[in-house]
Amino acid sequence: MPPAAPRDGPDLTTLAIETTGLRKEFGDNVAVRGLTLQVPAGEVFGFLGPNGAGKTTSIKMLLGLVAPSAGSGQLLGQPLGERAARAKIGFLPEHFRFHDWLTAEEFLTLHGNLYGMALPRLKARLAELLELVSLTPFRKKNLRTFSKGMLQRIGLAQALLNEPALVFLDEPTSGLDPVGRRLVRDIIRDLRAKGTTVFLNSHLLSEVEITCDRVAFIKHGEVVRLSDLKTLVEGETRVTLRASGLTPEVLAGLAELGHDVRADGAQVTLTVSGEADLPALARYLVGHGSDLYALTPQKLSLEDLFVQIVGTDGGL
Amino acid sequence: MGGYSMAGPNATLTITRLTFLEAARRRIALAAFVLGLAFLLLFGIAFYFVTTETGLPTGDDPAGTLLRGQVYNFLCLMGLYAINFLTIAMAALVAADTLAGEISTGTVQALVTKPVRRAQIVLGKWLGFAVLLAVYLALMAGGLMLIVYALAQYTLPNLLPGVLLIYLETLVIMTLTLAASSTFSTLATGGVVFGLWGLAFIGGFVEQVGAVLNNPTVVNVGIISSLILPTEAVFRRAAFIMTSPVAQALGLMNGPVFVASVPSALMVVYAALYLLAVLGLAVRQFNRRDL
Numbered sequence: 001m002p003p004a005a006p007r008d009g010p011d012l013t014t015l016a017i018e019t020t021g022l023r024k025e026f027g028d029n030v031a032v033r034g035l036t037l038q039v040p041a042g043e044v045f046g047f048l049g050p051n052g053a054g055k056t057t058s059i060k061m062l063l064g065l066v067a068p069s070a071g072s073g074q075l076l077g078q079p080l081g082e083r084a085a086r087a088k089i090g091f092l093p094e095h096f097r098f099h100d101w102l103t104a105e106e107f108l109t110l111h112g113n114l115y116g117m118a119l120p121r122l123k124a125r126l127a128e129l130l131e132l133v134s135l136t137p138f139r140k141k142n143l144r145t146f147s148k149g150m151l152q153r154i155g156l157a158q159a160l161l162n163e164p165a166l167v168f169l170d171e172p173t174s175g176l177d178p179v180g181r182r183l184v185r186d187i188i189r190d191l192r193a194k195g196t197t198v199f200l201n202s203h204l205l206s207e208v209e210i211t212c213d214r215v216a217f218i219k220h221g222e223v224v225r226l227s228d229l230k231t232l233v234e235g236e237t238r239v240t241l242r243a244s245g246l247t248p249e250v251l252a253g254l255a256e257l258g259h260d261v262r263a264d265g266a267q268v269t270l271t272v273s274g275e276a277d278l279p280a281l282a283r284y285l286v287g288h289g290s291d292l293y294a295l296t297p298q299k300l301s302l303e304d305l306f307v308q309i310v311g312t313d314g315g316l
Numbered sequence: 317m318g319g320y321s322m323a324g325p326n327a328t329l330t331i332t333r334l335t336f337l338e339a340a341r342r343r344i345a346l347a348a349f350v351l352g353l354a355f356l357l358l359f360g361i362a363f364y365f366v367t368t369e370t371g372l373p374t375g376d377d378p379a380g381t382l383l384r385g386q387v388y389n390f391l392c393l394m395g396l397y398a399i400n401f402l403t404i405a406m407a408a409l410v411a412a413d414t415l416a417g418e419i420s421t422g423t424v425q426a427l428v429t430k431p432v433r434r435a436q437i438v439l440g441k442w443l444g445f446a447v448l449l450a451v452y453l454a455l456m457a458g459g460l461m462l463i464v465y466a467l468a469q470y471t472l473p474n475l476l477p478g479v480l481l482i483y484l485e486t487l488v489i490m491t492l493t494l495a496a497s498s499t500f501s502t503l504a505t506g507g508v509v510f511g512l513w514g515l516a517f518i519g520g521f522v523e524q525v526g527a528v529l530n531n532p533t534v535v536n537v538g539i540i541s542s543l544i545l546p547t548e549a550v551f552r553r554a555a556f557i558m559t560s561p562v563a564q565a566l567g568l569m570n571g572p573v574f575v576a577s578v579p580s581a582l583m584v585v586y587a588a589l590y591l592l593a594v595l596g597l598a599v600r601q602f603n604r605r606d607l
Contacts, residue, residue, distance in 0.1 A: 063429050066606040087431040097421040099334070101341035113330040114430035158426065 016041040016166045016197035017062065019073030019080075024057050024066060024221075031057040032221030034071065039214075041165070044188060044198040046208040046229075048302075049218030050310050055201050056094060058221070059170055062199075063091060076166055087115065090159035092152075094170035094201070100144040104135055104154050107143055108161060115162040122161075129157040133183065148175035156187065166197045173204055185211055209302040217309045225309050229302070239278065240269045242294040243285055250288050257281055266293075327432040331440025332447070339410065339448055348406045352456050355402065359395050360463045366391060367468050388470040389560040392460065396472075396558070399456045400482050400551055404513070407449055407490035412505045414441050415497040415602060424607055435599045438498065442595060445490050453483055474557045481554035481584065485547045488591050489513065492545070495598035498605065512545045520548035527577035535577055542579065546587040549579040 017039035024032040032054040039045045049055050060066040062073065064081030078085035098107060105126065112122040130136045133153035143151065152175050159167055169188075173181045181204075188211045191198050202208050208215060209229065217225040239258070244266060251268070255261050257280065258270040272281065278297060285292050339345040366372075372387060373380030415438070418424040428434055457479045464470050472478065492512065496505040519541020526534025542549035556578045 060606070065425055065428065067604075083431050083433065086429060089429065091426065091429045093422055093425040095422055096426060097423050098426065099338065099423060101338065106337075110330065110334060111426065111430065114327055114427065114432055116326070116431060155426075 014041045014077075015039065015074070016043070017045075017073070017075055017199065019062070019071065021071035022058065022061050022068050022073055023070040024054070024061060025069045030221065032061065032068075034222055035061075035218075037073075037216060037223060039197060039199065041197050042192070042195045043213045044192050044200065044211055046212035046215035047199060047201045047218065048205070048208060048215050048306060053218045053310075054221030055218055056170065058218070059168055059199070059201060063089070063168060087162065088165040090162065090164035090167040092155050092159040092167075092169045092172055094174070096151075096155055098143055098151070098155065098158075100146075101142060103140050103142055104130065104146075105139040107154060108157060111158045112161050117162060125161055125163075129160060132160075132187070133157045149177060149180050152176055153180065153183070156184065160187075160191075164196065166199065167191060168199045168201075170201045171203065172200070173202060173207055181207065205302045205306055215302070217306065219310055227305065236271055236273055237275060237277075238269060238271050238298045239281065240267065240294070240296045240298065241281070241285070241292065242267050243290040243292045245288075245290040250285070250290060253284060253288065254281075257284060327430075328436045328440040328443065331427075331437050332444040335414075335441050335444025336448065339444075344410055345448065345452075348402070348452060349455070352399075352402060352452065352459075355398060356456070356459045356463065359398075359460060360467075363391060363395075363463060364467055384468070385470065385560055388464065388468055389472065389558075392464055392470070392472050393555055393558060395460045395464075396457065396478075396482065397551075397555070399453070399460060400485065402456065403449060403453050403482070403486045404489050404547070406452060407445065407486045408493045408506070408509050408513075410448065411441075411445055411490045411493035412497055412509070413502045414445075415494065416500060416502040416505055419605070419607055420501065428607060434603050438494065438595075438599045438602050442491065442494060442598075445494070446487060449486050449490060450483060453479065453486065457482070472558045473560065478554045478558035481550055481557070484584070484587055484591070485550040485554070488545070488547055488550070488587055488594070491591050491594045491598065495594050495601060498598050498602040513547065515541055516545040516548045519544070520552060523577050538577070542583065543586070546583060546590055549583045550587045553579045553581075553584060 015038050017037060019035050019037045022032060022035040023030070035054075035058050047055055047058070057066060061068045062075060062080065064086070068080070073080045075082070075085045076088055099110070102110065108126050108129065109122065112125065117125070127136075130139050133156055135150065135153055135157070138146070138150065143154065146154065152172065156169075156172060159169065169184075172184050176184065185207065188198055188200070192213075198211075200208065200212060212229055215227050215229060216223045217227070238260075246263065246266065246268065251261065251263055254268065254270055257277065258272040261268065261270040272278065275297060278295065282292060282295055366387070372384055415424070418427075424437075427437060457475075461471065461475065489509065493505060493509045496508045500508060519538045521538075522541065523535050523538020526532070526536075526538055539549075
């Protein structure tokens with residue numbers, strides 16, 4: 001038996017977030033039907049779903065902003081809404097507006113004070129974080145003068161002040177240019193390296209695909225699918241190939257190597273169980289007298305999966 | 317990873333500091349002080365002409381002193397009534413948007429997800445406004461009395477208890493506005509507070525008419541309206557104790573507020589309890605609210 005592996009993956013023994021049947025009704029309208037979720041500590045967790053799927057309400061329930069109509073949950077081992085857990089949590093709200101008559105420095109000091117941080121530690125963090133989000137030259141400027149991207153970055157710094165164990169990022173890359181988006185990605189990577197749990201709500205699926213370990217797909221306020229992004233990447237692959245001499249016998253043989261075979265003249269698409277099947281596919285065709293001109297694997301992107309799971313109706 | 321700490325009672329003071337800073341940065345305080353200064357200037361000019369050009373008796377004889385005292389008393393109470401109104405307006409204006417506005421813009425989300433109690437946010441703001449109003453009222457009433465003293469060497473009787481009663485009244489309005497702001501939108505808050513204030517104002521008027529007509533039923537209708545919002549009643553009590561003893565003894569009305577029926581000291585106790593209850597309501601509403 002190998003010795004205990006160094007801690008490079010999520011710590012599966014402790015859960016940062018655990019909910020059972022969280023439900024929220026606003027009058028007759030059910031915003032979240034029943035959210036049951038487990039996020040291990042140290043994981044970067046993506047929360048995906050169409051608009052109106054109840055994502056923001058779900059996050060608000062986790063953070064104690066909105067009281068659930070039913071169900072229960074824990075954050076960092078504390079019941080939802082508990083003050084002790086909030087000391088270890090960072091939160092970047094969606095569509096936030098901060099007190100824009102504060103300077104960047106005053107703004108971070110305010111939030112550090114609310115975390116109850118001691119002054120020396122707060123000062124050190126403040127300098128570190130302003131540097132991290134590249135706003136040091138603007139520290140004395142009023143937030144009112146900040147661009148949307150700068151506000152998003154100062155908001156991110158605010159969410160990291162207390163070196164949280166769990167960070168909620170609600171659309172962290174909205175309003176950011178490509179440089180800003182890369183910054184957010186790098187920050188998330190650093191957080192993961194430090195063992196911080198990240199709960200990421202983003203519409204930018206490509207971002208999620210790069211940064212997250214696991215994703216939950218939400219529809220009508222319920223988790224409809226949990227996917228491990230590593231298996232998603234390594235999993236089923238759709239292949240397009242162009243070849244001549246594709247007799248019915250050859251095509252029938254292809255159905256043994258993969259499934260969902262569709263032939264259109266010289267072009268065939270089929271799904272194989274992984275990249276490892278590709279050489280066998282090529283050998284088979286050549287061995288059965290076909291001339292192979294092209295063989296192109298197409299990874300199932302997160303976007304494809306999203307549309308497959310959520311549907312094109314947007315889940316409404 | 318550093319040790320975590322919980323925001324203690326300091327969180328309340330952090331919010332209080334933020335409230336001062338907001339009043340200063342958003343020029344709310346500046347606007348109020350400029351307006352107040354303009355009022356004091358106007359009052360000073362008017363008072364100067366009343367004392368010099370209206371042919372008031374200037375001698376030291378008892379009748380002259382008495383008459384002058386009556387006129388000064390009347391003018392001071394009139395000035396205080398205007399200051400009372402300015403302070404109430406400031407109380408309602410600063411408190412109306414504070415919770416409702418931060419809830420509607422989502423600003424409050426980053427605050428309440430910190431390890432603070434929601435009550436600390438409400439109490440921190442309350443404390444900030446209470447200090448702001450105290451400073452404003454002290455400067456305005458102090459300025460008024462300085463002008464009067466400089467021009468006529470006159471001082472209102474029971475000045476400190478009287479001004480403290482006016483302060484209590486403005487605190488009641490501010491607290492009520494905060495409670496409404498924790499429940500309704502900014503605009504609805506304005507409507508609720510202005511509506512209740514109007515009710516109390518009319519109720520106070522009804523009570524006085526009832527007293528003049530010697531009709532206890534009408535007086536009671538007025539008193540009940542004062543129970544809904546005791547601000548006018550507290551002001552009338554303040555005006556009464558600051559009225560010159562002569563006028564009090566003669567049962568004369570003085571000042572712009574017609575004090576025929578004097579609210580009892582019990583009404584002051586009621587107003588203080590009312591304030592605490594409404595503050596509790598503000599905290600409760602904010603605690604329960606989905607943000």
